[in-house]
Amino acid sequence: MTASTIAIPRARRPRGSGRLPWGSPAIYLGAVVVVTLMLAPILYIIIGGFRTNSQITADPSGLPAPWVMANYAEVLGSTTFWGEVANSTVAAVVTTLGVVALGLMASYVLARYRFRARGLLYAVFAAGLMFPMTVAITPLYLVVRNLGLMNSMAGIILPQIAFALPATIIILVPFLRAIPDEIEEAASIDGASRLGFFWRMVVPLALPGVITVGILAFIASWNSYILPLFILNNEASFTLPLGVQAFASQYSVDTAKVLAFTSLSMIPALIFFSIFERRIVGGLTGAVKG
Amino acid sequence: MSSPDRPGAEPSPSPSPSSRRPRDWRKALEITVLVGPALVVFLGFVIFPVVMAGYYGFFRWKGYGLPTDFVGLQNYVTILQDPTFHEALWHNTIIVVMSLVLQGPLALLLALLLNRPMRGQSLIRVLIFVPYVLAEVVVGTGWSLMLQSDGALNGLLEKLGLDGLAQDWLSNPDLAIWTLLGIITWKYIGFAVILFLAGLQGIPQELTEAAQIDGASYWQIQRRITLPLLGPTLRIWAFLSIIGSLQLFDLVYIIWGQYIASTAGTSTMATYMVANGRNAGNYGYGNAVAVVLFVISLVVALIYQRYVLRRDTAGALTERNER
Numbered sequence: 294m295t296a297s298t299i300a301i302p303r304a305r306r307p308r309g310s311g312r313l314p315w316g317s318p319a320i321y322l323g324a325v326v327v328v329t330l331m332l333a334p335i336l337y338i339i340i341g342g343f344r345t346n347s348q349i350t351a352d353p354s355g356l357p358a359p360w361v362m363a364n365y366a367e368v369l370g371s372t373t374f375w376g377e378v379a380n381s382t383v384a385a386v387v388t389t390l391g392v393v394a395l396g397l398m399a400s401y402v403l404a405r406y407r408f409r410a411r412g413l414l415y416a417v418f419a420a421g422l423m424f425p426m427t428v429a430i431t432p433l434y435l436v437v438r439n440l441g442l443m444n445s446m447a448g449i450i451l452p453q454i455a456f457a458l459p460a461t462i463i464i465l466v467p468f469l470r471a472i473p474d475e476i477e478e479a480a481s482i483d484g485a486s487r488l489g490f491f492w493r494m495v496v497p498l499a500l501p502g503v504i505t506v507g508i509l510a511f512i513a514s515w516n517s518y519i520l521p522l523f524i525l526n527n528e529a530s531f532t533l534p535l536g537v538q539a540f541a542s543q544y545s546v547d548t549a550k551v552l553a554f555t556s557l558s559m560i561p562a563l564i565f566f567s568i569f570e571r572r573i574v575g576g577l578t579g580a581v582k583g
Numbered sequence: 584m585s586s587p588d589r590p591g592a593e594p595s596p597s598p599s600p601s602s603r604r605p606r607d608w609r610k611a612l613e614i615t616v617l618v619g620p621a622l623v624v625f626l627g628f629v630i631f632p633v634v635m636a637g638y639y640g641f642f643r644w645k646g647y648g649l650p651t652d653f654v655g656l657q658n659y660v661t662i663l664q665d666p667t668f669h670e671a672l673w674h675n676t677i678i679v680v681m682s683l684v685l686q687g688p689l690a691l692l693l694a695l696l697l698n699r700p701m702r703g704q705s706l707i708r709v710l711i712f713v714p715y716v717l718a719e720v721v722v723g724t725g726w727s728l729m730l731q732s733d734g735a736l737n738g739l740l741e742k743l744g745l746d747g748l749a750q751d752w753l754s755n756p757d758l759a760i761w762t763l764l765g766i767i768t769w770k771y772i773g774f775a776v777i778l779f780l781a782g783l784q785g786i787p788q789e790l791t792e793a794a795q796i797d798g799a800s801y802w803q804i805q806r807r808i809t810l811p812l813l814g815p816t817l818r819i820w821a822f823l824s825i826i827g828s829l830q831l832f833d834l835v836y837i838i839w840g841q842y843i844a845s846t847a848g849t850s851t852m853a854t855y856m857v858a859n860g861r862n863a864g865n866y867g868y869g870n871a872v873a874v875v876l877f878v879i880s881l882v883v884a885l886i887y888q889r890y891v892l893r894r895d896t897a898g899a900l901t902e903r904n905e906r
Binding site for chain 1: 610611613614616617618620621622624625627628629630631632633635636639646693696697699700701702703704707708709710711712713714716717718719720721722724725726728729733734735736737738739742769773777826830832833836837853856857860861866869870872873876877880881884
C-alpha cells in the first residue's frame with residue numbers, strides 16, 4: 294500500500310544510463326494522435342474564448358482571426374464570476390481540511406487502538422463506499438433542508454466531508470498501521486502520551502497519505518455538481534460548476550463568452566493538477582490498488 | 584464483505600493488569616473524542632439519509648411536513664411498470680457494457696505503449712489524464728457546444744470534405760447514446776490508463792526477460808505474462824467502471840437536460856430519479872427510485888464481488904491486509 298500510494302508509476306529506466314531512449318516513430322505517431330484527441334476539445338474551449346460570435350458562426354472550427362480579449366476581459370470583470378470562485382474555494386478548502394482532520398483522527402483509532410467494536414466501526418465506514426452521492430442525493434437534500442442549511446456553504450461542506458470519509462479512512466488506515474510499533478514504544482518510554490504520539494509522530498509520518506487524501510477531496514469538491522445543484526438555489530451561493538451552467542443557459546446565444554467563462558473556470562483545476570500531478574495519479578492508483 | 588479486522592500484528596501493547604481500569608477509561612475517552620466527530624458526520628449525512636430514503640419511499644409525499652399518505656409498495660410498482668424507467672435502465676445497461684468494451688482494450692493498448700521506456704512518456708501520460716480532472720460541467724458544456732449541428736465538429740468535417748459524416752450528434756435518438764459513450768470514453772479513459780500502468784509496474788521484469796530469452800515475441804509475452812498478471816487491476820477497474828456507469832448522472836444532465844435526455848435516448852436511472860423526484864416535487868417517489876437504483880447497484884456489486892473479485896486477494900470493499 295504505502296509504496297504504491299507514494300510512488301507514481303514511472304517507467305523502468307534502463308540500467309546504468311540516466312536518459313531514456315527514444316521510442317520508435319510509430320509509437321510517437323500513435324501518441325501524438327491520442328494526445329491530440331484528448332486535448333482538442335480543451336483547446337477548442339480555450340481558443341474559442343478568443344473569438345467573436347460572428348467568427349464562430351462563420352467558421353465553427355476555425356482559429357481566432359483576429360484574437361479578441363473582450364470575452365475574457367468581460368468575464369474577469371464580472372463580480373458573478375469572482376463570487377463563484379470564492380464560493381468554490383471556500384467549499385473546497387473547508388471540505389479538504391475537514392476530511393483530513395476527521396479522517397486522520399478516526400483512522401488513527403482504527404489503525405492503532407485495540408477495542409471490541411473496532412472491526413464493526415471499520416465495516417460501517419467502509420460500507421459508505423456503497424452509497425455514492427447520486428444514490429443518496431434525494432434524502433440528503435431533505436436532511437440539509439431540515440437543518441436549515443439550504444443555500445449555505447455548510448450545506449455542501451458537511452455532506453462532502455461525510456461522503457469523502459470512507460475512501461479517506463480506507464487510504465489512511467494502512468498508512469498509520471505501517472508505522473512501526475517500536476516508534477510508539479520508544480515515544481511512550483520517553484514519556485509521550487498516546488495523543489502526544491499522535492501529534493508528534495503520526496501526523497508527520499502520515500503526511501504523504503494525508504496529502505493524497507486532501508488533494509482528492511479538494512478536486513472532488515471543486516468539480517462537484519449534483520450536490521450544489523440540489524442545495525444551492527440562489528445565484529449568490531453558486532459554486533463554479535453551477536455558475537458555468539447558469540452562464541451557459543443565460544448567454545446561450547453568446548457562444549464565445551460561454552467558452553471564455555468555461556475555460557476560466559477550469560484554470561484552477563488545471564493549475565492544481567499540474568502542481569500535484571504526481572500525487573493525484575499516485576493517490577488514485579494507490580487508493581484503488583491498495 | 585469479509586471481516587476487515589486483522590487478526591495478527593496488533594499494534595499497541597496491552598496495558599498491564601494493575602493499571603487496567605484507569606487506562607481503560609482514558610482509552611475509551613480518547614477513542615470517543617477521536618472517532619466521534621467523523622462518526623457523527625458520517626452517520627448524519629450518509630447513513631441516516633439512506634435509511635430515510637427507504638422510509639420515504641413508501642409514501643406519496645410532496646416533501647413538506649411529515650409524510651402521511653402511506654401507499655405501501657405503490658411507488659415501486661409504478662417505477663417498475665414505467666416504460667420511461669425501462670428505457671433509462673436499458674441505457675444504463677448499454678453504458679455499462681460499452682464502457683467496458685470501448686475503454687478496456689483501448690486503455691490496455693495505451694498503457695502497454697506507454698510502459699515502454701522512452702523519452703516524453705511522462706508528458707504523454709499527464710496529457711492523457713487531463714480530461715479526467717476536469718469538472719463534468721466543463722466537459723459537458725464544451726462538448727455540447729462543439730457537437731451542435733452547426734458546431735465545430737461538423738464544421739471540421741465539412742472542411743475536410745467529409746460533409747457526409749456531419750451529424751446531429753446530440754439530438755438524433757439513434758446516435759446520441761453513442762455520442763455520450765464517446766464523451767465518457769474521452770473523459771474517463773485516462774483513469775483506466777493510469778491504473779493499468781500502475782499495475783504493469785508491479786509485474787517483475789525478470790519474468791518478461793526470461794520469456795524473451797526463451798524466444799517469446801513481444802505480443803506473446805503480453806498475452807501469456809502481462810495480461811494474466813494484470814488481472815487483479817483489470818477486475819478492480821471494471822468494477823469501478825460498472826458502478827460509475829450505473830450511477831451516471833452529471834454528464835447526461837448537463838448536456839441533455841432532464842427532458843431532452845429521454846427523447847434523445849440518453850436518460851439514465853439517475854436522471855430519471857431527479858426528473859421524477861425532486862424536479863416533479865414527488866419526494867416519496869424520488870426516494871423510491873433512489874432505493875431501486877441502490878438495490879440494482881448493490882446486487883451488481885455483490886455478484887461481481889462473489890464471482891469475479893473473489894479470486895483476487897482483496898476485494899474493493901475489504902481491507903487490504905497483505906503487504
